[in-house]
Amino acid sequence: MPNEIILETQNLRREFGALVAVDNVSLKVKAGSLHSIIGPNGAGKTTFFNLLSGNIPPTAGRVLLRGKDITSLPLHKTAHLGIGRSFQITNIFPTLTVLENIRLAAQALGKDSFRLFRSYRAFPKYETRAWEVMEQVGLVNEALLPARTLPHGAQRKLELGMILAPDPEILLLDEPTAGMASEQVPELMALIQRIQxxxxxxxxxxxxxxxxxxxxxxxxxxxxxxAVLAEGSPAEISANEMVQTAYLGHLYEDTAVTP
Amino acid sequence: MQSTLANRTAEKTSLADWWKANRGLLGLLILLIAFPFLLALSEGQSIGDVLANEAGNAKFMQGLLIEVFILAIYALSYDLILGVTGLLSFGHAMFFAAGAYFTGIAFKNLGWGAGQTLLGLVVVAVVQALLFGVVLPRVKGITFALVTLGLASVFHIVVQSTEMSEWTGADVGLQGVIAPEWLNTNTARFQLYLLTLLATFLVYLIYRRFVDSPTGRVCIAIRENEGRALMLGYNTFLFKLVALVVASLTAVLAGFFHTIHQPIVSPNVASLGWTVSALLIILIGGVGTLSGALVGAAVFRLLEFFLDRWFGNAANFLLGAVYVTIVLFLPYGIVGTWRLRSLDMAKGRARLMKLLGLGKKETGD
Structure with missing residues (x-):
C-alpha cells in the first residue's frame, strides 16, 4: 500500500529539567519511504529517536506503529515489532567477531535463544543469515576479526549489518556516517538507499x-x-528560507539571549 | 570465500572430531583416575589397598584432590556469572554455603538419603537464584555487587546465630554429619574421589556447551554490551536469571560434596572471604575461560597446602607474593595469558617496579 502511514508520533515531548529537548513533535512516516530528520547540533534529533525506539520514555505524547500505541513498550520488545535502531556512537560487541555480532543480531528474533545445552552450530540458519548480511554490507573478509579491531568505517557498516540481520521493516539510523571519512560517506549512503x-x-x-x-x-x-521547523521534499527544504536561516545560525543568535 | 567459510563454521562436529579436540582433557581424566594407584605403587602399597581405602599417602592425596575438585566446581559457577555473563556478585559464597548447610541438615537432622538431598538442593538452588534475580532488573554493576553482598551477609549472620544452633551449629559450625556409607570420605575415599572427579569434568563439559549454546552466546553479549543486547530484542533479565540459576545449581553441588567430604560445615563458607576465594581462583586461572577455573582451583589449593607444609607460618606471606606475581605477570590469568600468548616479562617487571614505587611513570598499559 503506497502512502500508508507506518510510524506516527503525536505531540511527542521530552523535557530534561527545564530544557525541552523535544517539543510536541507530530510526525508521520510513510511506509517504504526514506525519511530524514535534520537539524543543527542540539536540535533534539537523537532524543526524538530515543523516544521513537523506547530508549527513554517521553514526558508526553504517543508513538504509534501502524496505529498501535507502542509508547511505553519495554526496550527489548521494539525489536520484535520490526524496528531496528543504530546509534550515533558505535554500539557493538567489541571482543566478539564480526560474524558473531551479526549472528547474535539474527538470533535475537528467532525462537532458539533459550536452548541452553545445544551448540549454536545446531542452528545454522542464523549463521547463514549473518553471511548474507555481511555480503550485503561488504564485511565478508572481516568476518572472523574481533569487532573492536575494525577501522571506524567498517564498524559503522557492522552497526548497519546488525540492524539488517533480523530483517526489520523500519530502520532508525542515527547518523550512520558519523565520524566517517568524507570519501566513504557516499558509498554508505548508496548502500542504505539500496537496502531501502x-x-x-x-x-x-x-x-x-x-x-x-x-x-x-x-x-x-x-x-x-x-520542534519541527519545516517538512517536505528535498527540493522544498532546500528552497525554504527558514531552514537556511537556521543553518546559517541567525535563529540561534536570536534565541541564544533567552535560553 | 563466503561459502567455504560459511561451510566451515556451520559444520557439525562428529564424535571423532570431539575425541580429537579433547585429547588433552581425556588424558588428564585418565591420569587423575590412575593417580591414586600410581602413588600407592610408588609408596609400596598395592592396587587393592587403594580400592580398600587403606590409610597412607595415596588416601591422603585423594582427600586433597577432592578439595581441589570441589573448589573447581565452585569456581566454575562463579566464572559463569562473572566471567561469562559479566555479573559482579559479592554474594556467591551463599550459593555454596546454602548447599553445604542444606546437605548437612538433610543428612543429620532430617535423615535424608543422597538422592532426596540432591532433589532438595535443586529447590534450594532455584529459590536462592530467584532471590538474587529479584534485584537484577533494578541494580547494575557495583550496586548489584553490594546488594548481593548484603543478601549473603544476612545468610551468614543467620547461620551463625545462636537461635539456629540446633540446625547450623551457630559459630561452631555444623558438626557430626554422617554421610551415606557409599559416599563416606573415610570408608569410601576412592569412590568419593572418582565421583567428585567425574562431577568436575561433567560440570566443565556442560558449562563449555552452555557457553557455546544460543543462550550462552547471549550471556556473553550481555557481558560485552548489555544495552545493545536489549536493543537487538533480547530480554536480558531472563538470560541473566538463567545464568544465575545454572550457577546456583552448580554451587550447591559443590557445597553438597564439601559437606560429605569435610564432614563439617564451618560458617566461613558463607562469608565474604569464601566469595573472594572464588574470585581469586578465576583471577589466577583466567576470568571467563572456564578451564581457568579448573587450573586456578588446583593452583590455589595445592599452593596453599604445600607452602603451608614447607614453610609453616611464612606460608601466607609467600602465598600473597605468588598471587601478586601472577596478577603482575599474567594479567589474564594462567589460561587467559596462555591463549593470548601474551606473556610479557618486561611489562610485568614494569608493573612490579611501579607497584614498589621504583619505576618511572608508565604511559598506557
Missing part, C-alpha cells in the same frame, strides 16, 4: 549534515530547538 529500495523498507535517518541526505531522501523534516 530493494527491501521495500522504511528508513528514518538522522543527520546534521544536510548535503548527505538531500539526494537520497523522499521526505525531510527539519528540527530546530526541539
Amino acid at each position: 529500495e530493494a527491501g521495500h523498507k522504511t528508513v528514518m535517518l538522522v543527520e546534521h549534515n544536510m548535503n548527505v541526505v538531500m539526494s537520497v531522501s523522499d521526505t525531510i523534516t527539519v528540527m530546530h530547538h526541539g
Whole structure:
C-alpha cells in the first residue's frame, strides 16, 4: 500500500529539567519511504529517536506503529515489532567477531535463544543469515576479526549489518556516517538507499549534515530547538528560507539571549 | 570465500572430531583416575589397598584432590556469572554455603538419603537464584555487587546465630554429619574421589556447551554490551536469571560434596572471604575461560597446602607474593595469558617496579 502511514508520533515531548529537548513533535512516516530528520547540533534529533525506539520514555505524547500505541513498550520488545535502531556512537560487541555480532543480531528474533545445552552450530540458519548480511554490507573478509579491531568505517557498516540481520521493516539510523571519512560517506549512503529500495523498507535517518541526505531522501523534516521547523521534499527544504536561516545560525543568535 | 567459510563454521562436529579436540582433557581424566594407584605403587602399597581405602599417602592425596575438585566446581559457577555473563556478585559464597548447610541438615537432622538431598538442593538452588534475580532488573554493576553482598551477609549472620544452633551449629559450625556409607570420605575415599572427579569434568563439559549454546552466546553479549543486547530484542533479565540459576545449581553441588567430604560445615563458607576465594581462583586461572577455573582451583589449593607444609607460618606471606606475581605477570590469568600468548616479562617487571614505587611513570598499559 503506497502512502500508508507506518510510524506516527503525536505531540511527542521530552523535557530534561527545564530544557525541552523535544517539543510536541507530530510526525508521520510513510511506509517504504526514506525519511530524514535534520537539524543543527542540539536540535533534539537523537532524543526524538530515543523516544521513537523506547530508549527513554517521553514526558508526553504517543508513538504509534501502524496505529498501535507502542509508547511505553519495554526496550527489548521494539525489536520484535520490526524496528531496528543504530546509534550515533558505535554500539557493538567489541571482543566478539564480526560474524558473531551479526549472528547474535539474527538470533535475537528467532525462537532458539533459550536452548541452553545445544551448540549454536545446531542452528545454522542464523549463521547463514549473518553471511548474507555481511555480503550485503561488504564485511565478508572481516568476518572472523574481533569487532573492536575494525577501522571506524567498517564498524559503522557492522552497526548497519546488525540492524539488517533480523530483517526489520523500519530502520532508525542515527547518523550512520558519523565520524566517517568524507570519501566513504557516499558509498554508505548508496548502500542504505539500496537496502531501502530493494527491501521495500522504511528508513528514518538522522543527520546534521544536510548535503548527505538531500539526494537520497523522499521526505525531510527539519528540527530546530526541539520542534519541527519545516517538512517536505528535498527540493522544498532546500528552497525554504527558514531552514537556511537556521543553518546559517541567525535563529540561534536570536534565541541564544533567552535560553 | 563466503561459502567455504560459511561451510566451515556451520559444520557439525562428529564424535571423532570431539575425541580429537579433547585429547588433552581425556588424558588428564585418565591420569587423575590412575593417580591414586600410581602413588600407592610408588609408596609400596598395592592396587587393592587403594580400592580398600587403606590409610597412607595415596588416601591422603585423594582427600586433597577432592578439595581441589570441589573448589573447581565452585569456581566454575562463579566464572559463569562473572566471567561469562559479566555479573559482579559479592554474594556467591551463599550459593555454596546454602548447599553445604542444606546437605548437612538433610543428612543429620532430617535423615535424608543422597538422592532426596540432591532433589532438595535443586529447590534450594532455584529459590536462592530467584532471590538474587529479584534485584537484577533494578541494580547494575557495583550496586548489584553490594546488594548481593548484603543478601549473603544476612545468610551468614543467620547461620551463625545462636537461635539456629540446633540446625547450623551457630559459630561452631555444623558438626557430626554422617554421610551415606557409599559416599563416606573415610570408608569410601576412592569412590568419593572418582565421583567428585567425574562431577568436575561433567560440570566443565556442560558449562563449555552452555557457553557455546544460543543462550550462552547471549550471556556473553550481555557481558560485552548489555544495552545493545536489549536493543537487538533480547530480554536480558531472563538470560541473566538463567545464568544465575545454572550457577546456583552448580554451587550447591559443590557445597553438597564439601559437606560429605569435610564432614563439617564451618560458617566461613558463607562469608565474604569464601566469595573472594572464588574470585581469586578465576583471577589466577583466567576470568571467563572456564578451564581457568579448573587450573586456578588446583593452583590455589595445592599452593596453599604445600607452602603451608614447607614453610609453616611464612606460608601466607609467600602465598600473597605468588598471587601478586601472577596478577603482575599474567594479567589474564594462567589460561587467559596462555591463549593470548601474551606473556610479557618486561611489562610485568614494569608493573612490579611501579607497584614498589621504583619505576618511572608508565604511559598506557
